[in-house]
Every structure is written in structure tokens, then in C-alpha cells.
Amino acid sequence: MPIYRFGDMVIDPQKYPWGYKPWKLLGLFPLLWLDASDSESLILDSEGNVEEWRDKSGGNRHATENTTSRRPTYISDYNGIVGIEFDGVDDRFILPDETRPGITDDALFYGLVFTPYDTSVTNWARNIIGCGRLASPGCTVFITTENRLRLEVAESGDRQSVRTVTDSLSNHTTHFAHVGRKINYEAFAYVNGVSSTSTITTEAQWGSYEQRIGDPEQVGSSSSGDFYDGLLHEVFILDYYPDENTLSKIEGYLAHKWGLTANLPSNHPYKDVAP
Numbered sequence: 351m352p353i354y355r356f357g358d359m360v361i362d363p364q365k366y367p368w369g370y371k372p373w374k375l376l377g378l379f380p381l382l383w384l385d386a387s388d389s390e391s392l393i394l395d396s397e398g399n400v401e402e403w404r405d406k407s408g409g410n411r412h413a414t415e416n417t418t419s420r421r422p423t424y425i426s427d428y429n430g431i432v433g434i435e436f437d438g439v440d441d442r443f444i445l446p447d448e449t450r451p452g453i454t455d456d457a458l459f460y461g462l463v464f465t466p467y468d469t470s471v472t473n474w475a476r477n478i479i480g481c482g483r484l485a486s487p488g489c490t491v492f493i494t495t496e497n498r499l500r501l502e503v504a505e506s507g508d509r510q511s512v513r514t515v516t517d518s519l520s521n522h523t524t525h526f527a528h529v530g531r532k533i534n535y536e537a538f539a540y541v542n543g544v545s546s547t548s549t550i551t552t553e554a555q556w557g558s559y560e561q562r563i564g565d566p567e568q569v570g571s572s573s574s575g576d577f578y579d580g581l582l583h584e585v586f587i588l589d590y591y592p593d594e595n596t597l598s599k600i601e602g603y604l605a606h607k608w609g610l611t612a613n614l615p616s617n618h619p620y621k622d623v624a625p
């Protein structure tokens with residue numbers, strides 16, 4: 351019987367089953383929180399693949415995959431960190447609807463740590479996490495044909511969206527990133543603590559690809575793009591956009607937790623000390 355440790359507290363899972371909230375994410379209240387570093391949150395099948403990646407938000411919004419061949423693989427040591435490996439062919443997870451942030455006129459935010467193996471795109475994108483088809487409100491975070499991380503938000507059946515992209519991503523390199531949109535439609539993307547240098551503000555570019563943005567409630571796959579090929583280490587979703595101090599804490603937390611402080615800018619407030 352596993353015992354969950356939280357600070358100095360020892361939590362008996364019989365007394366506090368999964369869904370009780372002993373975990374804290376910087377005082378944030380995520381819609382979803384997947385954390386590969388927590389072995390208790392990973393349910394492996396007999397092949398060593400991940401049948402369920404349990405949500406630590408407290409909402410029991412677990413990522414699951416019923417088809418054995420589509421289950422991502424647990425990697426215990428990738429350059430010293432654990433990760434969930436997506437094969438780029440058909441691996442994915444399905445998430446419950448409750449993990450969808452509000453879309454129309456709402457703020458939303460994704461934090462993630464990921465290691466892309468292959469950023470080349472055969473179709474139009476490699477979806478990391480996304481929800482909804484263009485025909486209905488939806489949003490997705492994906493790697494573009496230019497190897498950039500991008501957030502796309504579609505509202506009410508049309509791309510009344512804000513979107514932003516980052517500098518090119520390196521293969522086989524672990525990145526921490528956050529992308530999101532404020533309630534006033536401003537969108538932001540940061541990779542390794544550095545803001546996007548190229549934000550797309552025109553909307554016309556999307557017209558001919560309208561039918562391809564579709565992505566059901568999945569992590570790592572899309573019905574029309576390419577499957578994600580690489581590792582995910584941590585993912586969380588907020589239904590609000592944090593303030594500047596909180597953004598810095600998020601970056602510091604992710605960088606220190608995953609051994610990525612070298613990626614932080616030298617003047618970052620949490621360059622040397624974790625929040």
C-alpha cells in the first residue's frame with residue numbers, strides 16, 4: 351500500500367484516496383495537472399506502457415488510453431529525468447471534457463515540459479495537447495511546420511483566434527514552456543523563460559487549413575495533424591492567465607524541478623533558487 355508523502359505529513363491513501371488534494375502547484379488551481387515525476391500518478395500496463403496518467407489537480411481528470419498499442423511508454427531515465435514517450439505514430443491519451451478551459455472570450459493557460467524527438471511536420475502540425483474541433487470552440491498547443499510552439503484558439507466555429515509562436519525548438523532537448531491568452535485576447539508564448547519573438551497577429555493565414563485544426567480531447571494526437579513524437583514530462587492547464595510574479599514562479603518551479611535552470615535567462619528571479 352503506497353503512502354503519499356507531502357512535506358512532513360504522511361498521508362494514508364485509505365484515509366485520503368486519490369482525489370484528495372495533498373499536492374500543491376504553487377497555489378495555482380489547475381484544471382489539469384499531469385506530473386511524470388510522481389510515480390504514484392502513473393498506472394502502467396504489463397508492457398510497461400502508461401494506461402493512465404493520473405491528474406493531480408484534485409479533479410480526477412485522468413488521461414487514459416484503452417487501446418494497448420496506443421499507450422505511451424514510461425521512460426525512467428532520459429538524460430536523468432523521467433518522461434512519457436509518444437511514438438509519433440498513434441500514441442495518445444484521452445482526457446475528460448472537464449479539462450477544457452473556457453474558450454470564448456476567456457483567459458486560458460498551458461504550462462508544459464516536453465522533449466520533442468522529431469519536430470518535422472508531415473501534415474500541418476504536431477499536436478501536443480488540444481481540445482475541440484474548429485466547428486466548435488477549441489484550442490490546441492502544437493509544433494508548427496517551422497518547429498515552433500504555437501497556441502491556437504478557435505471560437506464558435508470560426509477562427510476568431512489569437513495565436514502566437516515561439517522560436518524554433520531543438521530536437522531531443524527538454525524545454526519548459528507556457529502559452530496562454532488573456533481575457534482581452536492577447537496571447538503569449540514563452541519557451542525556457544524567454545518570450546516569443548514572433549507573434550502572428552493576422553488571421554487570414556488560417557483560412558485554407560480551417561478543417562484541420564480539429565483535435566478531440568487528447569494529449570499527443572490530432573485527427574488531421576501529426577501525432578506528437580517525443581516526451582512529455584509535465585503538463586498543467588489553468589482557466590486564467592497568471593500575473594507576472596506567478597509566471598516567474600512557474601518558470602522557476604519547472605526549471606528547478608526538471609534540471610533546466612541553465613535554460614533560464616541569467617537575470618531571471620529564480621535563476622539560482624527555486625520558488
Ligand SMILES: [Ca+2]
Pocket residue numbers: 419420421437439440441
Ligand atoms: Ca503506438
